[in-house]
Amino acid sequence: MSLLVVGSVALDTVETPFGRAEDALGGSATFFSAAASLFCPVQLVGVVGDDYPMQGLQFLADRGVDLGGLEQAQGESFRWSGVYSYDLNSRETLDTRLGVFADFAPKIPEGFRDAEWVFLGNIDPELQLGVLDQVRSPKLVACDTMNLWIDIKRERVLDLLQRVDMLMINDGEARQLSGDHNLARAARWIQSRGPRYLIIKKGEHGAILFTPTGTFFAPGYPLEEVFDPTGAGDSFAGGFMGHLAQCGRLEDSDLRRAVVYGSVLGSYACERFSVERLRDLTADEVEERVRHFREMTSFELPVGEEAGV
């Protein structure tokens, strides 16, 4: 059940209506690992500068994250800073300093190349393709991307779609990529370009899974206090892939349940700054919220109809 993630390991400075966190642990691979390691061992590939507070990642190692693929290069770590609107529904990037991340070319350690489950965090699609040349026979490759790459490297993104099993993006990106504002049609377009599976994340409005045989909706968890949404998408991916790797199967029912685990991890990630909430999250808390999702979405068909489903 080996699970490999390739992505950024960064330092985030975030301002929300509830406060400010400076140089806090961030990056797609960090959030992903913090979430996925609740389910199974994780192999992380990324790069940080020589200024990175490595002791901050110790909790990941303690939870079974193999940091053997985390290169420490000379120079500054990737730093991002942003400020959220009062309703947390939009954010403005104040500064992005790539540092050593600018020259990142993921090298997958020999011991990671047989990973069965692979997640390509949101990095340059050329680098994501490079990772695929290094892994041997993954059971499932899922990848993320963003508006920037769809904008400036559209052809590479399309190449990537032909080589991955699943794309996991947000609704705005799905619309941008397909050129269609209707999500049902956008999904069909994307699936016709390669990926068997597609997840469209809609933030507080939940997530939709498209498979060759059906569609599954998970609502957004109705948090009364959203503290900091940074990393929610990568935590979603971590919960999703972590559950799949743990259960080891790819049936429709497994994928659906994995979307719920993803939603649960994404929701917990928003409850505090950085990876703070994921750090002390327990498996029991995860299961409790999964059951709550089920309560929130279950309904009975009219009497006599149950057999028909």
Next chain:
Amino acid sequence: MSLLVVGSVALDTVETPFGRAEDALGGSATFFSAAASLFCPVQLVGVVGDDYPMQGLQFLADRGVDLGGLEQAQGESFRWSGVYSYDLNSRETLDTRLGVFADFAPKIPEGFRDAEWVFLGNIDPELQLGVLDQVRSPKLVACDTMNLWIDIKRERVLDLLQRVDMLMINDGEARQLSGDHNLARAARWIQSRGPRYLIIKKGEHGAILFTPTGTFFAPGYPLEEVFDPTGAGDSFAGGFMGHLAQCGRLEDSDLRRAVVYGSVLGSYACERFSVERLRDLTADEVEERVRHFREMTSFELPVGEEAGV
């Protein structure tokens, strides 16, 4: 299972990216009745001018809508015209001419006053309160309202909340009414003001039901072609109340299923202009989409957990 609706009966001129409909049947009571009459008899109270094409409403009468409370007054009928944005997510009102609706004071016919199920469409809250003085002992009163009334008649809206069992509004209205952008908190605030039940409609993102004991999410139905969203909310209300009136119960499980019926009717309403799609919609088509909702939202808990729910 008598179901009473009080609301507008109008003529809509609508422009969408797909075409234009002029002086088409519209109004909250019209959409509501067209949807609800698929489930049970409906009693309609409203007013039209002497220019209204009454034969257009014949299909409602044929489906068991009692038009005995539809007054025809001297003057022009209520007319609304609007144009939708290319993605159908926003619309601009071009013109509103109240006509005879300006002097509407709902008079509930004696034969309607024992209605068990009552829906107050979006009209002046003073008039909605007036209706409540005329009905005897309804099992459930649900009402709609809008930004205009929350703005200019806030105190009357709050009075109304104390006298209804359910409020059914969209997310923007819930935020405006409560003064809270967080929907979970907004819901708690609204429920503390009176209504035992609350439904927040989120358009393409679905609907949320809040009861004293829990929360239920229904996704938006993933239509590949949204033709005209006008009346979707009232069709939702019609499907919701129609199903409840038909089943005659108010258990949590009934309310949840009713939200799904509401979502189904709302989605069908969007498939053509005006009430055109609801006009020839069959009970079988409704049941088919209800089953599809269930397929889209069902998931299995991990092995061994099922018994715990």
